[in-house]
Amino acid sequence: MSVSISRVVDVAGVELWHDVEERSVPFDHPGLLADPFEESLSMFREDQRTERIVMFTAHDGDEVVGNEMISYPLLDNLDNALVHLTVVPERRRRGVGRFLAGHLLDVARAEGRKRAMGWVASPFDAEGPGLTFALGLGVTRANENVRxxxxxxxxxxxxxxxxxxxxxxxxxxxxxxxxxxxxxxxxxxxxxxxxxxxxxxxxxxxxxxxxxxxxxxxxxxxxxxxxxxxxxxxxxxxxxxxxxxxxxxxxxxxxxxxxxxxxxxxxxxxxxxxxxxxxxxxxxxxxxxxxxxxxxxxxxxxxxxxxxxxxxxxxxxxxxxxxxxxxxxxxxxx
Ligand SMILES: CC(C)(COP(=O)(O)OP(=O)(O)OC[C@H]1O[C@@H](n2cnc3c(N)ncnc32)[C@H](O)[C@@H]1OP(=O)(O)O)[C@@H](O)C(=O)NCCC(=O)NCCS
The missing domain is CATH 3.40.630.30 (Gcn5-related N-acetyltransferase (GNAT))
Structure with missing residues (x-):
């Protein structure tokens, strides 16, 4: 595996970031669709007083294999960082997710945040791969929600x-x-x-x-x-x-x-x-x-x-x- 990670700095980067969403959201969440590209672009461009969003894409050569996003609340919850990462379905179970998680947590730590928070989906009656993956990173379960x-x-x-x-x-x-x-x-x-x-x-x-x-x-x-x-x-x-x-x-x-x-x-x-x-x-x-x-x-x-x-x-x-x-x-x- 030779995966590299780039921060999203322009519209072309948002397109790659969003491509991962289009390929993964319907796969991971039956019945859901990725948010439209315009939403991702707007999140990238927003200069908000309430939160700061940072995005990354993961590459293997010319191919985009995953994405990451961190949101830093700015008005309250200053110790918390909201994190999300996805590996495209065809490239899973080869260590990419663990590599991305290491990067994402380092970025949040360097920002001075004390706690990473995320959400992982599972089928209604089973434990999904995202949860198994996250538990393997040492997370604790904070709450159970149902969609x-x-x-x-x-x-x-x-x-x-x-x-x-x-x-x-x-x-x-x-x-x-x-x-x-x-x-x-x-x-x-x-x-x-x-x-x-x-x-x-x-x-x-x-x-x-x-x-x-x-x-x-x-x-x-x-x-x-x-x-x-x-x-x-x-x-x-x-x-x-x-x-x-x-x-x-x-x-x-x-x-x-x-x-x-x-x-x-x-x-x-x-x-x-x-x-x-x-x-x-x-x-x-x-x-x-x-x-x-x-x-x-x-x-x-x-x-x-x-x-x-x-x-x-x-x-x-x-x-x-x-x-x-x-x-x-x-x-x-x-
Ligand atoms: C969760 C996700 C990021 C894992 O990516 P990945 O590249 O497949 O993860 P890795 O190959 O690094 O797996 C690391 C460990 O997670 C666990 N794991 C990952 N996928 C699993 C699966 N389908 N079944 C069981 N365990 C799994 C295993 O312990 C694995 O280690 P191992 O392969 O040595 O046994 C990927 O499935 C994904 O993008 N899911 C949708 C989004 C999501 O749930 N993100 C969660 C974080 S916010």
Missing amino acids: RELDLEGLDDGTLDTVQRDLVGNRADRYQLVTWIDRAPDELVETAARMMGRMSTDAPLGDSAWEPEAWDAARYREGEVAAASRRRRRLAAGAVDPNSSGLVAYTDIGVSTIRPEIAYQWDTVVDPDHRGHRLGLATKVENLRQLRRESPESKRIETWNAASNSFMIAVNDALGFRPVERTTAVELAL
Whole structure:
């Protein structure tokens, strides 16, 4: 094996990096597609205040055999580095992955980060090669997540009406449901940011050493700019408490304008003072209606939840999501 590693420094490098994604994502994650090239290019070009992304490609002669990515959070989690590496399917089990992992961990260590964090997928009922590989590097398991899928072609307004009538009923009546696309209304952005901060503390993190994230309106707006530059639409829904006129529940779905056939459930959170009113389900139903209206090209929606997150999973089960894959969050001290 004579593999060399190059940092991605130009568009040609992003093309090679992205080629690995196109070849590997459908192979490793049945039902998923790689994000479009434009997203990879935008990640490479972004100059964000919230995270810094560095990409590498691995070569054997003229052939690209793998890729790597590191994201360094910049506003919080300053000890953590988020890492990901892939070897193209035809070149696996020849030591390339171990070589890339050594490089990636050295890079994160040289940056002064203390901990590498990553996610590895497995079939729903077995331990996948990524997990075996990662455990061989000495990682610890920090959390178990499950990816679920909802077939949007089999979902109609009648199903949503039934879920709303039978499971939400009048329990959310005192709240006003709102929806928006891409840009949160100015009067809601402050509380949208607060809800996003809650995602980093209230979603079950298992043993993960992820610190609470510091969110303000400016950070929320930056997320909107980043989504737009990655050509993703954000479809959001929330519940407003008439007493405070801010958001007390929030959910959003991301859809690539270039590859809209798969939609991604992003975040869902309900303020602790307002739990028990079925607001998680009510806002999700509202947002699925919005998705069906605004993105008829979307054929299915994907969501990831901690396996222990029984409330959110009950909501997703009620909507018809079915489990398809496990994802283990892993960590390694550097
Ligand atoms: C995980 C991945 C990077 C491994 O790449 P690779 O080049 O095949 O890895 P290596 O050849 O260096 O394997 C190193 C060790 O991992 C383990 N391993 C890797 N693939 C395995 C498999 N299919 N079954 C069992 N063990 C496996 C073995 O212990 C192996 O050592 P050995 O061959 O001496 O027994 C590759 O399968 C991949 O790209 N998967 C999709 C993305 C991913 O899961 N990345 C995980 C890190 S974030």
